[in-house]
Amino acid sequence: MSLNAARTHEVEDDLLAAIDYCYEQGWTDGLPVVPPDVKRVEEMLLYEGRPAETVLASHPATGLECTVHAAAVNAVMAGCKPEFFPVVVAAFEAMNEPGFNFHGSTASTGGSAPLLVVSGPMIDDIGMNADVNLFGPGNRANATIGRAVRLILLNVFRMTPGLSDKSTQGNPGKYSFCIAERARDNPWPLLVEDQDYPEGVSSVTVFAGGGFCNVENHGGNTPEQVLGSIADAMANYGSITLGQSVVVLSPEHMRVVASTGWSKRQVQEYLFSHACRTVEGMRSVGKFRQRDYDKQHGDGGTSPLVETGKMHRGLSPDDILVIMGGGDAGGHSCFIPSWSRERLSIMQSKPIGVCIDCD
Amino acid sequence: MQLYDPTVAGPERNFVRAAALDSLEGKTIGVLENGKLNAADMLHEIAALFEQRNGCTIAPIFSKNNASAPAPGETLQAVAREVDFLITGLGD
Numbered sequence: 001m002s003l004n005a006a007r008t009h010e011v012e013d014d015l016l017a018a019i020d021y022c023y024e025q026g027w028t029d030g031l032p033v034v035p036p037d038v039k040r041v042e043e044m045l046l047y048e049g050r051p052a053e054t055v056l057a058s059h060p061a062t063g064l065e066c067t068v069h070a071a072a073v074n075a076v077m078a079g080c081k082p083e084f085f086p087v088v089v090a091a092f093e094a095m096n097e098p099g100f101n102f103h104g105s106t107a108s109t110g111g112s113a114p115l116l117v118v119s120g121p122m123i124d125d126i127g128m129n130a131d132v133n134l135f136g137p138g139n140r141a142n143a144t145i146g147r148a149v150r151l152i153l154l155n156v157f158r159m160t161p162g163l164s165d166k167s168t169q170g171n172p173g174k175y176s177f178c179i180a181e182r183a184r185d186n187p188w189p190l191l192v193e194d195q196d197y198p199e200g201v202s203s204v205t206v207f208a209g210g211g212f213c214n215v216e217n218h219g220g221n222t223p224e225q226v227l228g229s230i231a232d233a234m235a236n237y238g239s240i241t242l243g244q245s246v247v248v249l250s251p252e253h254m255r256v257v258a259s260t261g262w263s264k265r266q267v268q269e270y271l272f273s274h275a276c277r278t279v280e281g282m283r284s285v286g287k288f289r290q291r292d293y294d295k296q297h298g299d300g301g302t303s304p305l306v307e308t309g310k311m312h313r314g315l316s317p318d319d320i321l322v323i324m325g326g327g328d329a330g331g332h333s334c335f336i337p338s339w340s341r342e343r344l345s346i347m348q349s350k351p352i353g354v355c356i357d358c359d
Numbered sequence: 360m361q362l363y364d365p366t367v368a369g370p371e372r373n374f375v376r377a378a379a380l381d382s383l384e385g386k387t388i389g390v391l392e393n394g395k396l397n398a399a400d401m402l403h404e405i406a407a408l409f410e411q412r413n414g415c416t417i418a419p420i421f422s423k424n425n426a427s428a429p430a431p432g433e434t435l436q437a438v439a440r441e442v443d444f445l446i447t448g449l450g451d
Contacts (some may be wrong), residue, residue, distance in 0.1 A: 009363035018360055027365050038361045061429045063370040073365045104427025155365040289396065342394065344427045 006052075006069055008038065022077070029150055029175060044072040047353075054105035056089060056232035057096035059157050066092060066156045071148070074155055078148035084141050087204055087351035088148045089303040091116050094348040095149075104223055105345045106159045109166050113173030114149055114340030115209035115246060117323065119181040120202025130182035132162035134248070134325030135212060135334070145216055146176030170209055181323045187252060187258040191323055194264075195349055199310035201303035202352045207246055207321070210239060210337040220330040223257045225328050226333075227267060233335045234313045234320075237285045240277055242292055243338035244319040244347055247271065250326045250333045261337040268317035273305045275313040275320075282311050292341075321347065380444060383413040388416065389442030391434075393426040398450025405446055418442045426450075 005208055018035035021224040026211055034040070035113065052069035059065070068089065075088050091092055095114060105112045123130055129139035137143060146150045153159040167174070181191050192203040213332055215235075217229040249257065249267075257267060266303055281286035287309070296315060303316035314320060320338070328334065388409050399420060407423060408443040409415040419440050423430050426449075438445055 009364060011360050011362055013360045015360075018362065021362070035360065036363045036365055038363055041363050041392065063372065064367060065370075067367070069363075070365065070367050073363045077365055096445060099427065101428055103429075104425065108427055151365065156367050159364075248407045346423050 006073075011035070012102050027077065027151075027155055028094070029147065029154060031149070031175070034079050036073045036076045037132075037186075040076045041069075041072050044075055044080070044085050045069065047082045047091055048072070056092045057102070057157075060098075062158070064157050066152055071152055071155045074151040075144075075148040077155075078151050079140065079144040080148050081126070081140070081144075083147075083325070084145050086160065087118060087122070087126070087141075087145050088114070088152075090204045090350040090352040091145070091149055091206055092152065092256040094204060094350040097348040099346040100206060100208065100348045101345045102153070102208075103157075104160075105339045106153055106157075107164055107166055108339060109168040110339045111167035111171045111174075111175045112208040112210055112345070113171045115207045115336060116146060116149065116178040117174065117181060117191065117205040117207065117246070117321070118145075118178070118202065118352070119195075119323070120197075121200060122202035123180040128180040130180035130325050131184075133274045134182075134326045135177075142178045142180065143176050146173075146178030149178075150174060150176065165356065167193075171209075173209060173212070176220075177209060179248070179325055182325045184249070185254075185328075186324045187254065188264045191321070197351050197356065201354055201356070203349050204352055205321070205347055205349040207244070207336070207347040209246060210339055213239075213335045213337070215333045215335055216331060217253070217333075220331070221256060223260055223262050223270070224265070225254050226253045227270050228274060230333055230335055231271050234271060234275035234337070237277065237278055237281075237287065239337040240275070240287075240311065240313050240314075241338070241341040242296060242315060242343055243340055244314055244343070245275075245338065246336040247320060247322045248325045248334050248336075249322065250330055251324060251328050252331050253333045254324045264322055265317070267322050268320045269305060271320050271322070272303065272308075272312055272314060272317040276307065276310040279309055279311065281317070295301050303313070315343075373378045383409065383415060383444070385414050386416075386443035387418050387441070388415045389421060389438050389445040389451065390446040391430065391438060391445055391446070392423045393450060395450025397428050398426075398448070401450065402446055402448060
């Protein structure tokens with residue numbers, strides 16, 4: 001598709017009228033959008049090296065395709081600066097991996113939202129927030145990159161609430177759900193380093209996340225105490241499944257954990273070991289499924305840490321993504337459960353703005 | 360002001376409805392379950408009604424590996440070869 005072939009609309013040269021026009025066309029998430037003026041879209045496209053017709057993602061059921069051009073139009077509408085665009089592109093390339101299942105995770109009654117975790121030097125380059133009020137408002141990059149993903153789901157893939165998005169209660173993250181990993185004072189290797197991307201590359205990791213669960217602990221002074229409260233949140237009956245987890249340690253909790261030398265791996269193992277419920281407990285709330293138990297415990301178990309008679313959250317410590325983020329003050333970490341009881345979406349990552357091992 | 364349209368045109372597809380069966384009597388019924396809790400049980404109950412009332416034969420059950428993804432094309436093709444009609448639905 002050349003730019004000339006893209007459909008355009010002539011509207012009166014009045015910004016407020018153009019915003020209203022976007023509402024009338026059904027192009028918004030309920031909030032006002034930046035009208036996708038042709039010049040702004042073309043500026044956005046300058047930050048992607050591939051042709052505008054390049055397909056970034058395809059819907060497995062409808063065959064609808066998101067091109068670079070369509071992504072740029074929606075990124076403008078979300079309020080993105082052009083330099084944010086490579087993150088949006090990489091996020092959708094990650095979401096297009098079959099294992100992520102963006103159709104199912106968007107359409108499901110479960111109400112998940114794609115959480116984007118950006119890691120690496122690009123965070124500072126484009127001014128993302130990894131600090132105070134990490135999940136909250138106030139930062140243009142965080143807010144608009146996440147919003148662009150939602151607008152693409154709405155406008156390109158027609159994942160319309162009530163029609164093809166059947167979320168029972170939805171999730172505030174469906175407006176925008178994008179954070180950056182904090183590098184400052186972080187004692188551990190960054191996520192992007194764990195992902196083995198070349199030095200200097202940044203990455204975006206996408207995760208079909210359920211609701212945000214704050215974990216408050218101001219009294220715990222040992223790794224076991226802090227992590228024990230997080231594991232308890234991870235194992236709550238309402239969200240324990242075989243699915244993956246994201247845990248964002250606050251800097252205050254990180255200081256408690258890392259001051260005694262705990263590595264990221266030790267934290268993952270501790271959380272996996274302790275985020276569990278007994279079979280009897282699962283039965284008591286009607287959530288025990290023999291098939292799930294067998295999947296976790298059969299053939300010697302999916303991890304040596306799997307304990308007989310217990311259902312753990314996830315299949316192994318690798319299912320728990322642990323990063324640091326947030327402001328210096330406060331014993332507030334968080335846990336975000338995955339969508340789906342059945343591991344129907346697995347988190348994916350892509351490098352941002354570069355092509356590694358591509359044809 | 361000239362705005363780009365943020366939506367895309369869908370692919371052109373030629374979907375047509377299958378011709379209706381003249382009768383259900385003695386036909387082979389397929390069951391495609393999605394793997395969710397109770398899905399297979401519920402669908403088998405429904406298939407059993409067709410067996411009782413219409414003398415249908417119930418084909419071996421077909422399953423989706425992923426409840427939230429479209430059934431793979433090869434699954435649908437295999438089902439189409441073996442049954443006259445199919446019932447499917449959500450579990451839970």
